Amino acid sequence: MEQINTIITENAPAAIGPYSQAKEHNGIIYVSGQIPINPTTGNIDAFDIEGQTRQVIENIKAILNEAGSSLDSVLKTTCLLADMNDFAVFNEVYGEAFISKPARACFAVKELPKKVLVEVEVVAVKHQRIYDFDEVLDRTQLSTSKWESEIFRTGNKNLLCFGTADMDFKSSPAIIDALQSVVDKGHFGYPYKRDSYYDAIIGYLDRHFSWKISKEMIANSVSIYPSFQGIIEGLTEEGDEIIFNSPVHHIFKEVVTANKRVAVESPLKLVDGEYQLDFNHIKASITPKTSMYILCNPHNPMGRIWNQDDLIQLVDLCAENNIIILSDEVYAGLIYPGESFTPLASLSEKAAMNSITCISASKSFNVTGIKHSLVISENPEFISVYKEQLKKNNEYYGESIFGHHATEAAFSNSDEWSNELMEYINGNFNFLKEYLKTNLPDVGIFQPQSTYFAWLDFNYLGLSDNDLVNLFEKEAEIIVTHGYVLGEGGSGFIRWNLGCPRSVLKMGLERLKTAIENKK
Known part of the structure; x- marks a missing residue:
């Protein structure tokens, strides 16, 4: 008889007792009926069908996560309701959680525990990982x-x-192999960017974000923040004001100030537990000296992705006031499952022609020490001005052979x-x-x-x-x-x-x- 493994899920709500275990058999996870116990209090805190359904789903989500699966991987659910009159509300909450629409059986039962309106059990596929992120490096x-x-x-x-x-x-193994190939050849002279380098970048941005760019729109730097210097010096004047949203990486203010511009913080506002751009504050911060807006998207430190409505409003506001947008999108490759990201420049011609974007494989693929980044703009004047700035320290010549190969491998073969x-x-x-x-x-x-x-x-x-x-x-x-x-x-x-x-x-x-x- 084949062994069925019991998974003790440390992250599952402790108050659920035996239900905090999942059974695994041949890559299938079985989670027995979950009832709406709040893991923090150990009690049933919700007494309506909507609240109880949400709690049950949260419990299932936690158990599946620890068992190596997720709600998206659920194949089948069995749902028990104390009163089928609650089905419509239950079904609405259920539908929000189980987007993959697994097979479902739903029954009315009288044997549920006291005060319990709903119980759900699930069958899910265990994720088959190829890469070992549990490894602790020496x-x-x-x-x-x-x-x-x-x-x-x-x-x-x-x-x-x-x-x-x-x-x-x-x-990623693709990056490691690419760098090992360079080492094996033993020649580390000034590199030349082949078409495959540009194809990797162009393909990645189109494949992931439907952002269509061309080779002529791409320039480079050793890193995201060094590229800020050339952009700021080339596209603004000393004493100009540059707006950005705090809290944000301290380098934003440091780079602006070091380049003899005035740093203007426009704090994000917190509304119902979610950070938002405060457009009233942004508008009030604009003066005749404001020449640039540095956008952090996704935003470091809270991981907020600005939606298309936010971006369109920002593009319109900056265009009306002759403010260039510098969009730092270095975290764009680190998007949570189920979320989506829109590069600002991909929104419209207005957005593309009034912005310059900084990206890199550095954060998304853990190659921060290799020092290579991209500066992208559809506006030929912006790219030309930026490239002129690189002449101040000869940064345009040579670059890092490892940076070229790591970037190509990251963007072409690490999805x-x-x-x-x-x-x-x-x-x-x-x-x-x-x-x-x-x-x-x-x-x-x-x-x-x-x-x-x-x-x-x-x-x-x-x-x-x-x-x-x-x-x-x-x-x-x-x-x-x-x-x-x-x-x-x-x-x-x-x-x-x-x-x-x-x-x-x-x-x-x-x-x-x-x-x-x-x-x-």
Whole structure:
């Protein structure tokens, strides 16, 4: 007889008891009937069919995630209702969650536990991973800014590091093979970009975002932020004002100021737990000296993707005021399952002709140390002016042979790796969310649509920014990025890098829980 494995799902709601187990057989996951117990309280907190259905689905989602599956992979559901008069409301909530429309059987039963209006069991396919994101790399063989630099700075070899924006995973095999091929040839002279390099970039942007560009629209830099310098110096004047939205990476303000322009922060507004562009504030920030708007999309640190309505409104506003848009889209390759991304320049001719876009394989494919990025614009004047700026330091000549080959491999032959990566990052976020909801329920959690970051609100602790740094670094012995360095709206928040094996994430969360409990 073939063995059926029982999966003890640590992330499943503990209060569900035996239902926190899933059964696996030949790649199929069986989750027994879930009832609407809130894992945080251990009680049934919702007494209407809509609330109970949502809770049941959340419980199933958590269990499947830990069992290596997801709602999208559900093949069949069996749904039990205490009253079939509730079916219409149940069906509406159910339909929102199970977009794949699995086979379903629905029955009215009288034997449900007291106060329970709905119970659902599911059968799902287990995801068959090709890439091992659970592997913990041997750090004695590495020297990185994210880990080794922090360990050296603090003198603490026990640190767990979730700060710097790169991942603790090996890059895609296609990239590794491409770089190994360069090494094997043993020749590292000035490289020439073949057509295959441009074809990879053009194909990737069309395949993923329906953004159609040509070779003539593409220029380069060693990295995203160095390219900001040439764009700002070439397309604005000293003393001009440049708007961007905070909280955002501190380099935005640093680069603007270092180039003798005036940095103007327009804070994002928080509405019902979601960050939004505050167009009233943006409009009020515009003066005759405003010449550029730097958009971060997807937005670092909270992983917000600006929708088409946001982008169209921004394009119109900037065009009306003769403001050029510099769109930083470096995280565009890190989109959560079920989400979509629209490059600003792909919206319209107006958007394309009044914008210049910065992208790179660096963040999405974990090649930040290879130093190669792209500057793209349909406006030939913008590209020409930018290329002229590169003459100031001869940056246009030669470039990195490894950057060329890594970029081509990332954009041409790493889609499968990228898809699995974002499934894993999504799983890490769900693990973090459930852990915090159960153990530190007062922490504010914001659902990302992109990036490998979790943006978390610790203001409930009532700590100063320095004390919050000490809590994480000294007491919990973990490194994160603190929000106060990211501009207005960041104080009391932290950015947690989820680009790590889940076992390391779990250790970090356990340390944080202990440190906060010890302060009580």
